[in-house]
Amino acid sequence: MIRFAYTIVYVQDVSRSLQFYQNAFGLQTCFLHPSQTYGELETGTTKLAFAAHGLAEGNLPGGYLPVDHKANKPLGIEIALMTDDVPAAVAQAVAAGASVVVHPSEKPWGQTVAYLRDPDGTLLEVCSPVQTKPQTGSTKDPSS
Structure with a gap:
């Protein structure tokens, strides 16, 4: 059986990334390697982890395309974090150093969503x- 880890x-x-996520969202570090090149945050059944570019280069000999915080557009992947109070979480994240891409808005499916970097x-x-x-609009009696 495969499971998402x-x-x-x-x-x-x-270390800086772990600290940002703790300050921004209250996520706690559950593991930081003594080399400071790999760390994980406690997020439930899965972990959100960070690895240093140097460690990645050793694992991926063909290289990779790093995220560029100065790029106008983010990469086509996102990390989603769920909360009951999106505006408060966004404000806390911005205070911790995040930048707003799209302010909180209500989606047609009943979800409030914001995008940050x-x-x-x-x-x-x-x-x-x-x-x-x-x-709405159903006339059928659910008890029948």
């Missing part, structure tokens, strides 16, 4: 749980 984001400074340039979605809306 973690996402690793390659960054310049692992962390200090390394990684795209973040901050969202509320999807709220199921009662269906």
